[in-house]
Amino acid sequence: MSKIKLTKVPFSGTAKQEKELRDKLATIKKMxxxxxxxxxxxxxxxxxxxxxxQQIISEELDISLEEIFGVATFYSQFSLNxxxxxxxxxxxxxxxxxxxxxxxxxxxxxxxxxxxxxxTADGKYGLxxxxxxxxxxxxxxxxxxxxxxxxVTVSDVEKIIEENS
Amino acid sequence: xxxxxxxxxxxxxxxxxxILEAARKAGINIPTLCYLKDIxxxxxxxxxxxxxxxARNLVASCVYPVSEGMEVIxxxxxxxxxxxxxxxxxxxxxxKKCLSCIRSQNCELQKLSxxxxxxxxxxxxxxxxxxxxxxxPYLVRDNNKCILCRRCVAACRDYQSVSVIGANSRGFDTHIxxxxxxxxxxxxxxxxxxxxxxxxxxxxxxxxxxxxxxxxINDPKKYVVMVSAPxxxxxxxxxxxxPVGTNTQGKMVAAMKALGADDVFDVNMTADLTIMEEGFExxxxxxxxxxxxxxxxxxxxxxxxxxxxxxxxxxxLSTCKSPQQMFGAVIKTYYAEKKGIDPKDMVVVSVMPxxxxxxxxxxxxxxxxxxxxxxxxxxxxxxxxMIKREGIMYRELEDKDFDTPxxxxxxxxxIFGTSGGVMEAALRTVREVLENKSFDKLDFKEVRGIxxxxxxxxxxxxxxxxxxxxxxxxxxxxxxxxxxxxxxxxHFIEIMSCPGGCVNGxxxxxxxxxxxxxxxxxxxRAKAIYDTDxxxxxxxxxxxxxxxxxYENYFGEPNSHKAxxxxxxxxxxxxxx
Numbered sequence: 189m190s191k192i193k194l195t196k197v198p199f200s201g202t203a204k205q206e207k208e209l210r211d212k213l214a215t216i217k218k219m220x221x222x223x224x225x226x227x228x229x230x231x232x233x234x235x236x237x238x239x240x241x242q243q244i245i246s247e248e249l250d251i252s253l254e255e256i257f258g259v260a261t262f263y264s265q266f267s268l269n270x271x272x273x274x275x276x277x278x279x280x281x282x283x284x285x286x287x288x289x290x291x292x293x294x295x296x297x298x299x300x301x302x303x304x305x306x307x308t309a310d311g312k313y314g315l316x317x318x319x320x321x322x323x324x325x326x327x328x329x330x331x332x333x334x335x336x337x338x339x340v341t342v343s344d345v346e347k348i349i350e351e352n353s
Numbered sequence: 354x355x356x357x358x359x360x361x362x363x364x365x366x367x368x369x370x371x372i373l374e375a376a377r378k379a380g381i382n383i384p385t386l387c388y389l390k391d392i393x394x395x396x397x398x399x400x401x402x403x404x405x406x407x408a409r410n411l412v413a414s415c416v417y418p419v420s421e422g423m424e425v426i427x428x429x430x431x432x433x434x435x436x437x438x439x440x441x442x443x444x445x446x447x448x449k450k451c452l453s454c455i456r457s458q459n460c461e462l463q464k465l466s467x468x469x470x471x472x473x474x475x476x477x478x479x480x481x482x483x484x485x486x487x488x489x490p491y492l493v494r495d496n497n498k499c500i501l502c503r504r505c506v507a508a509c510r511d512y513q514s515v516s517v518i519g520a521n522s523r524g525f526d527t528h529i530x531x532x533x534x535x536x537x538x539x540x541x542x543x544x545x546x547x548x549x550x551x552x553x554x555x556x557x558x559x560x561x562x563x564x565x566x567x568x569x570i571n572d573p574k575k576y577v578v579m580v581s582a583p584x585x586x587x588x589x590x591x592x593x594x595x596p597v598g599t600n601t602q603g604k605m606v607a608a609m610k611a612l613g614a615d616d617v618f619d620v621n622m623t624a625d626l627t628i629m630e631e632g633f634e635x636x637x638x639x640x641x642x643x644x645x646x647x648x649x650x651x652x653x654x655x656x657x658x659x660x661x662x663x664x665x666x667x668x669x670l671s672t673c674k675s676p677q678q679m680f681g682a683v684i685k686t687y688y689a690e691k692k693g694i695d696p697k698d699m700v701v702v703s704v705m706p707x708x709x710x711x712x713x714x715x716x717x718x719x720x721x722x723x724x725x726x727x728x729x730x731x732x733x734x735x736x737x738x739m740i741k742r743e744g745i746m747y748r749e750l751e752d753k754d755f756d757t758p759x760x761x762x763x764x765x766x767x768i769f770g771t772s773g774g775v776m777e778a779a780l781r782t783v784r785e786v787l788e789n790k791s792f793d794k795l796d797f798k799e800v801r802g803i804x805x806x807x808x809x810x811x812x813x814x815x816x817x818x819x820x821x822x823x824x825x826x827x828x829x830x831x832x833x834x835x836x837x838x839x840x841x842x843x844h845f846i847e848i849m850s851c852p853g854g855c856v857n858g859x860x861x862x863x864x865x866x867x868x869x870x871x872x873x874x875x876x877x878r879a880k881a882i883y884d885t886d887x888x889x890x891x892x893x894x895x896x897x898x899x900x901x902x903x904y905e906n907y908f909g910e911p912n913s914h915k916a917x918x919x920x921x922x923x924x925x926x927x928x929x930x
Binding site: 192194239242243252253254255256257258261262263264 | 510516517518519520521522523530531532533534540930
């Protein structure tokens with residue numbers, strides 16, 4: 189049924205995060221159309237919107253879970269999946285792609301055993317296939333958090349993961 | 354009043370009227386698809402578009418209010434072409450297995466397509482491919498036939514305040530689903546089936562048990578008993594062309610016999626038995642300071658609703674099994690002993706206006722004889738399909754009576770089929786038992802009717818008994834919140850899950866949006882019930898000779914130990930998520 193990709197990373201929210209969210213929701217729920225700001229606040233705190241967090245919102249705002257899920261899956265600004273601590277973004281722009289970024293992405297998938305858009309079960313690495321990041325001269329290019337790697341080949345992949353472990 | 358013209362015809366309507374409503378008043382029909390009176394008007398499907406002079410684009414008439422001097426055209430070439438394109442685009446991503454579709458010839462999309470002269474293959478491209486949700490024993494969700502009208506979403510959320518289905522994702526990926534797209538059995542769906550009744554296509558339907566029932570009938574080792582609920586007889590005729598609100602009990606019984614059931618009994622009998630058990634349970638609670646208000650327990654979707662959303666009110670629920678389950682239990686204990694048949698060789702098939710009954714039969718504590726009280730549940734629709742499949746000419750059948758000895762039911766049992774009926778039947782009996790005399794005037798009109806919530810106070814034997822009746826779970830929710838906050842001090846509350854009661858149950862014949870616009874369907878079916886009650890000879894549950902015999906020779910007295918073991922049950926808290 190679902191075309192919605194869901195994470196296998198277990199929820200690891202803290203009591204502190206929950207308190208922060210509930211405090212914010214106490215103000216937000218007085219507004220008209222509280223659901224959008226509530227989801228934005230939750231994503232700010234947790235980085236994504238897992239079921240557990242949507243349940244907190246449902247309790248506080250007295251909105252059904254399905255209604256919340258419908259909104260969370262409608263807007264692309266919301267994510268149901270966590271980001272990795274180390275976010276590897278591989279450019280799929282035209283220049284990078286013809287220079288072999290597809291194979292580079294495949295190599296990352298193979299080593300990390302996750303799909304693009306996922307993160308590893310320990311939450312350490314996240315893998316993203318991005319649109320053109322605007323430095324086609326370095327194609328194929330990728331970023332690891334804020335660090336940029338240019339002219340990457342498949343054989344560099346293992347080393348890049350190691351450097352950022 | 355606002356003055357406007359529609360197709361050149363002048364008309365005056367109150368301010369706030371939509372173009373669609375105004376056109377209907379002017380005798381002009383505008384086709385609709387997502388629109389459903391009182392429940393869904395979101396202007397999403399664009400089938401109801403019309404031309405308004407001065408407006409750049411076509412407007413959706415179901416949501417567009419009239420204004421002074423407005424000139425509306427509902428049937429120009431531009432309008433018709435637009436509707437046709439819209440329907441053809443919907444068809445481009447619709448599983449067009451119309452020949453075998455359960456809703457064939459009763460499908461609003463099929464009808465529109467035919468009327469507009471659509472080519473179902475005009476637009477060809479990618480189509481969605483969804484797995485069926487077969488997780489529950491009562492419902493099939495088939496998104497391949499869904500047209501995203503959201504009528505089911507509105508029914509689940511607004512009629513029932515259950516809200517377990519909604520639109521997920523966006524654009525081409527949009528689909529009706531649940532929280533995290535879980536299976537329906539993993540969310541607090543209450544099984545009421547109202548979503549099926551509002552679906553314009555075959556995307557929602559009951560889990561069919563016809564083949565299992567035919568296998569049992571064809572098995573010579575099985576003794577098959579069929580029982581039918583009060584509300585079935587006033588609706589099944591619709592499947593054979595009778596007008597809404599026709600009681601075809603005699604033909605229905607004849608058809609069940611023609612299908613090959615060994616006995617055909619009337620659930621009105623165990624409705625009477627319910628009145629005895631529930632009535633005495635209520636009296637006991639009043640006398641002994643038990644938990645009040647007492648809540649009725651006949652409606653299985655209501656029970657599931659309480660278990661999910663109001664578990665703290667479980668002690669308020671009557672412990673009585675529903676009339677369906679009581680019947681199965683009586684057949685497999687008392688009747689099996691009397692006939693000398695091993696209950697394991699008996700198959701009890703109940704015909705119900707309800708999908709939640711398919712869930713209820715599998716609940717724990719519903720096996721009085723060590724085997725399930727009820728084996729199969731057919732909805733009114735399934736019984737009609739079965740009759741057609743077996744070549745039985747319903748309209749030609751000679752009327753027959755239910756079988757003896759368990760086929761006698763009072764009309765107090767019959768009125769269980771409509772909202773307020775259980776309350777009225779209980780009041781008829783409780784009053785006579787407490788005041789120890791017989792009354793001629795038996796109508797309790799304050800609890801009748803299709804309003805969502807009804808309240809009344811009756812003085813019975815010097816006590817003011819405060820009662821409330823609600824149908825539709827959003828109304829039930831309002832009452833429960835009042836009880837929880839201490840605002841309400843009722844003694845006895847009847848709840849039916851479906852708006853208007855069982856006459857409008859999730860297993861009843863499906864009427865299109867167009868019919869629902871012009872007819873009060875639950876009201877007409879309820880009228881047939883009250884008309885039958887008015888002229889009935891046996892109108893009080895406690896005077897039912899079968900009920901008397903059951904207490905004299907089997908149960909002893911209402912709420913006896915034996916009655917508790919066979920006729921009562923337990924409930925369980927269920928997750929809200």
